[in-house]
Amino acid sequence: MLLDGAALTAEQVRAVARDGAAVRVHPDGVTRANAAHQAVQALGATGPVYGRTTGVGANRLVAVEYESSSGPVVLGPEGSVISREVALHPPARHDAHGLRVLRSHAGGAGPLLDPISVRAMLTVRLNQLAAGGSGVEPGLLAGLEMALNHGLTPPVHAFGGIGTGDLPALAVTALCLLGEVPWRGGTMEPVPFDPADALAFISSNAGSIGEAALACADLSELLRASTVTTALAFLACDGNSEAYEAVVHLARPHPGQQTVAARLRDLLAGQALKPARIQDPYSYRAVPQVHGPALDAVVALERTLGIELNAPAENPLVDPVGNRVLHNANFHTAYLGLSLDAMRNALYQTAALSVARLSLLLEPAFTGLPPFLAAGPPGSSGLMILEYVAHSALGALRLNATPTALATAVVSRGVEEHAPFSSQAARNSLDAVASYRVVLAAELVAAVRALRMRGTPPVDGPLADAYAYAAERLSGRLDDRPLDQDVEDAAALLPALAAY
Incomplete structure (x- = not known):
């Protein structure tokens, strides 16, 4: 996969992180990185550059590029030297300060992240560096490329990021590159x-953005699969498709709502529909109105990620064309955190509707089948436990949906007095997607089983193909038995169902 610093997508991040796709930096990205590196080296020799010739955080006014007889030089607001001592001479190298920054910031804690999330971070950071605003030497791009392609x-x-830079994660990455x-x-x-490139390398939210990209790609896929699963459950419960007609949704034309309704009409076209009710419960009647916002939230997140994945958002930003170094706050990821919060809230509503449909599939009044879709002697439990499983996953999703933007932090002696906690928003989003996958898998198991027991599979079209695909791969046993493998198998089918 060619990383050019301009066109990386969430799906491509997932392909590298999870599927092991090889990466290569576009020559233009190397050229941009080199131009920024040459510019910042020249600019750092003539004036202060945050993190390169100064300390970081609250130490931003402490110069590190000169040594004096009585300690460090202190800079004034405009970069002028305000200490009483006169700077004597520039040292030959700045190794000591840069290494101190990396070693002191590689202080993450808690469990180690799984390799997939870390590969997503490396992919994002490599692409950001190719955008050419950091000023790091081009050899670092080659190092990240090599690490990714060797599975390292x-x-x-x-724990370590709060939405203003994944500093511990990237500092330990730099120390790995150094050996x-x-x-x-x-x-x-x-x-x-x-x-000297230490801060320029770690000044990024690549870890949070990478995890957000994984969550976005997975959820986009799951939402497409959810429409197929809903249509199967709809058939098993003799739903009324009047609620999906185009005129209904043209009257309230939210984009996601219209997309879901149109997809349901396509899936149900040609089916032998026999509505059992004048109007269905919300779990069927309101599918477009509830699934639609989740779809719109994912579209909004994709738009946000399209910018974040390809942005040279370092502080300071090197502008080689203007021959300037611009100190800024593009590292602040409020856009990302708020987009993730909105997505998780919309997803919770969608998952709650799926759990409600599962309950209806286990209810004889809606399917005409035995309670819990049981097929054994009286009192058999059938799929009873799947309700508990689905509600358990929904409970976890509810906790994950708590907006992280409600939190903030004041750090570094009060100099950095705000944080969006988008790192936590991204992690919560990955967890929420995993919970939703369980909910949707439980509904799929029940929908396929109900249609199988009724002997009324879909006829013709993509819905018939989707049912055949799932029914062939899900167990046909109807006796009371452990169902954990059924749910796991159903979850594995969801990516393929998304394509029908």
Whole structure:
């Protein structure tokens, strides 16, 4: 996969992170990175550059590029030297400061992240560097490319980012490149790394953005599969398709609502529909109105990620064309955090409707079948436990849906007095998607079983193909038995169902 710093998508991040797709940096990305590197080296020799010639955070006014007889030089608001001591001479290298930044910031804690999430981070950071605003030397791009293609990941811990830079995760990545910290999954030769590039390399939210991209790609797929699963459940409960007619949704034309209704009409076209009620419960009647907002939220998240994945959002930003270094706050990820919060809230509503449909599938009044779709002696439990499983997953999703934007933090001696906690929003989103996958899998197991017991599979068209695909791969046993494998098998079918 060619990373050019301009066109990376969430699906492509997932392809590299989860499927192991190989990466290569576009030559234009290397050229941009080199131009920024040359510019910042020249600018750093003539004026202050945050993190390169100064300390970081509350130490931003402490110069590190000069040594004096009585300690560090202190800079004034405009970068002028305001200490009493006169700077004597510039040292030959700035290794000590850059290495201190990396070592001191590689302080994550908690469990190690799974390699998929870390590979997503590396993919995003490599693409960002190819956008050419960081000023790091181009050799670092080659190092990240090599690590990804050799299946290596740094030991990244879960806790450390608060939405203003995934500093611990990227600092330990830099130490792996330097050879100070071992990679997970193998070894590679240390990468030449000018420690003066330390802050420029770690000034990124690549970890949060990577996890958000994984969640977005997965959820987009699951929402497409959910419409197919809903249509199967609808047939098993003799639903009334009047609620999906085009004139209804033209009267209230939200984009997602119209898309879901149109998809349901396509799936149900040609089926032998025999509505059992003048109007259905909300779990069928309101599918477009509830699934639609989730679809719109994912579209909004995709739009946000389209910018974040390809943005040179470092602080400071190197502008080689204007020959400037611009100190800024593009590292603040309020857009991402708020988009993720909105997506999880919409997803909870969609999942709650799926759980309600599952309950109706287990109810004889809606299917004409025995309670819980049981087929054994009187008192058999059938799929009874799946209601509990689905509600358990829904409960977890409810917790994950809590808006992270309600939190904030004041750190670094009050200099950095706001944080969006988008790192937590991304992690919560991945967890929420996993919970939704369980909910949807339970509904699919019940819908296929109900149609099988009724002997009324869909006829013709994509819905018939989807049913045949699922029924062939899900167990046809109707006796009381453990159902964990059924749910796991159904979850594995969802990506394929999304394509019908």
